[in-house]
Amino acid sequence: MNAEKYLARLKWFSILIFSLLLIVLGFTTKLILPSIQASFSPSFIRVSFVVSLAIVTTLSFNLLFVFINNIYLKMKHFEEELEETNILMKKMTDESERKNELLSHRNEELSNLHKIIREMTQTMDLTKILDVILESICKYLMYDRAIICLVDDEKRVLKPIHSLGVDEDSLSRMTIPMTDKTNPIVQSMLEKKPRILKWSQEYAHPTNNNETNELLHKPVIAVIPLEARGKIIGVLIVDNTKSKKILEERNLRELLVFTNQAGLAIENARLYETEKQFKEQLQEQVNLAVKKLEETQAQLIQSEKLSALGEMAAVVSHEVRNPLSTIRGSAELIDETIPADSINKKYSNFILQEVDRLNRIVTDILSFSQVPRLILKKININEIIDQLCTFLQASDFVKYEIKYHGDLDKNLPLVNVDVEQIKQVVLNIIQNACHFMSNQKLRQLEVKTYSDGNNVYLKISDTGAGIPPENINKIFDPFFSTRAKGTGLGLAISQNIIRAHKGLITAESQMNVGSSFTIKIPIEN
Ligand SMILES: Nc1ncnc2c1ncn2[C@@H]1O[C@H](COP(=O)(O)OP(=O)(O)OP(=O)(O)O)[C@@H](O)[C@H]1O
Ligand SMILES: [Mg+2]
Structure with a gap:
């Protein structure tokens, strides 16, 4: 019930009370009236009654309305206070809702970060790690494009090795010499400080090729150095060219937490790959050495066999060939004496054929045993x-x-x-x-x-x-x-x-x- 309604009821209630009072007074007056009538004239009594009634009525009404007014004011004040409290409460609720939202956002960020880090550390394959890093940056941290450049220690240049949302072909031609200290990307790396770069003419450095300049020509890019075990290994470059979302210091902090892990994961994968390559090379060399050893062993056995055979061949040639030529000569002489139609002719031919076969074997053994x-x-x-x-x-x-x-x-x-x-x-x-x-x-x-x-x-x-x-x-x-x-x-x-x-x-x-x-x-x- 609001205050106005309450007051209206109070007013009618007061009038009722007052009327009752009058009735009571009327009765009382009737009771004491005979004694008063005896002392005062009736007209005096009537006037006095009316006057006193008017005074009492006025005073009563005044008192009542002062009282009612006070109550009304107090209630109004109370209502205003209540309203203020309500507004304050609403403000506090809004604030806590905003904080809650921020907290849940932060929570989501942290869980995303946790997810990314877990995915990154689950593999040792460099390409997979780079994929995870770039996809996470674009998917969870909501950037339009991302490039990872790594330092080529031999050539002293920074080269993009993986990207998302960027034309791979133009990137393959992009190189930034590490010696170019005026280049803001190189500066960010050398100072180990992330930077938000806005396009400015000074970045179009002559040592940059067209692709680098084109990249720098974007409204805003963020450059975050990639560090591993205290050594700078490259940079992560992100931008929001499509969504045109403005990059702030807050973004850099968020990216920095991420790149600390990413740098380490990349370096670990590279070390693992180098070690794997080294192991493979070593295994290849071992296999080659074993094969060579086996070949040499086989050759050694062969040459031993040959030398044994050579010795044997020398003996055979001396001990077998000479008697064989005697046998052949004698067999030929016998053969000549045997008539062509004789049954013995067949046997003399056998002797000649077999002697020839033996001679051929001896020749073969000799030719095999000699180089x-x-x-x-x-x-x-x-x-x-x-x-x-x-x-x-x-x-x-x-x-x-x-x-x-x-x-x-x-x-x-x-x-x-x-x-x-x-x-x-x-x-x-x-x-x-x-x-x-x-x-x-x-x-x-x-x-x-x-x-x-x-x-x-x-x-x-x-x-x-x-x-x-x-x-x-x-x-x-x-x-x-x-x-x-x-x-x-x-x-x-x-x-x-x-x-x-x-x-x-x-x-x-x-x-x-x-x-x-x-x-x-x-x-x-
Ligand atoms: N064309 C072929 N088809 C099937 N087996 C073959 C063939 N050539 C060689 N061989 C196998 O290789 C073996 C060795 O051949 P190789 O020529 O060294 O000796 P061979 O023919 O047995 O005797 P010879 O010293 O009189 O030639 C043969 O005995 C045979 O088992
Ligand atoms: Mg043969």
């Missing part, structure tokens, strides 16, 4: 192939019913080789191919020559039985043979000859499909 002496001649390898295949087409290819196909490079460069020894290598490989194709339905032999500019290649492919995978690494070993009458020296001798030419011989094979042997001879050997 091949080369008589070099500049020649086109195609010529050797042509000569050999013309001969084979009249002999082995007919005998084994082999289809020959030559794919010879017409522009093959000349190479320095020992023609006879290369012929022997090709013949060894082709004879093996003929032998291992003899039981196959498809009997095709292809000889291909080509060059890569530095080497000449000769590839001989057959459609033979193939080499089992477990044997492929043994076929060049001396005396390894799967043929009943093979000595296992053909490929070992061939490898020796190719190595003497500083070349390489390799084999590939697939069971029941075929095998191919590739010979590589350097052009400048």
Whole structure:
């Protein structure tokens, strides 16, 4: 209920009380009136009554209204005070709401910062860290664009390495020399102080390239040095070109908290990467050394085998060859005395054939145990192939019913080789191919020559039985043979000859499909 209504009720209540008083007075007067009437005249009594009634009424009303007025004033004052208190309360509520909002904003910032730092420290991959930093700056801290530049210690320049919202192409050409002390970005770094840069003509320094000047031409940019373990490693540059939001000191403080962590994360990732690279390089070197060691070991074993074989060959040549020539001479003499139609002729021929075979083995062992002496001649390898295949087409290819196909490079460069020894290598490989194709339905032999500019290649492919995978690494070993009458020296001798030419011989094979042997001879050997 408001004060006016309350007062109106109070007024009517007072009038009621007063009327009651009058009635009481009337009754009282009636009771005492006979005694008064006895002392005073009736007209005097009437006048006195009216006068006293008027006085009492006036006084009563005055008193009542003074009282009521006081109450009214007090209530009004009270109401005003209440209103003031209300306004104050509202102000206080507004203030606390504003503080609450600020607090929750700060809380959000802190939790964002926490999130970013956690994401940054969860990886050691530099690109991922840079991604997290830039995305966080634009997403949580609400900047339009951000660039991270790192110092290239060797070239003494500051180079952008990652950015968000900026044209990568123009950035790739932006470099800031660290020696340019007039450049505000360099100044900010050297002073280790973040700065808000406004465009000014002085920043368009001649040492800046167009991209740097263009960057500085933005309304406002913030430059925050990136520090790690007391050393400046680069800068973070942010701007609000699109939203046109003004950058303030407050922003710098916020960014500084962020860059303290970012700098450390970047440096850690770089150290990790360097260490990883170093480890990889070391591992590569170790692998290379192990491979070399294995090769040297293999060569050592081979040379030991060779020297043992050399000694054996010398003994064999002395102890076997001489008796063999005696046996052959005697066998020839006996053979001449045996008539052509005699049954013994067959046996004398056997002796001669086997003596020849033994002689061939001894020659093979001797040639394998000696380092091949080369008589070099500049020649086109195609010529050797042509000569050999013309001969084979009249002999082995007919005998084994082999289809020959030559794919010879017409522009093959000349190479320095020992023609006879290369012929022997090709013949060894082709004879093996003929032998291992003899039981196959498809009997095709292809000889291909080509060059890569530095080497000449000769590839001989057959459609033979193939080499089992477990044997492929043994076929060049001396005396390894799967043929009943093979000595296992053909490929070992061939490898020796190719190595003497500083070349390489390799084999590939697939069971029941075929095998191919590739010979590589350097052009400048
Ligand atoms: N074209 C081929 N197809 C399948 N196996 C092959 C082929 N060429 C070589 N080999 C395998 O390699 C082994 C070694 O060959 P290599 O020419 O050194 O000796 P060989 O032919 O057995 O005897 P020889 O000393 O009389 O030539 C062969 O016994 C065979 O197992
Ligand atoms: Mg052979």
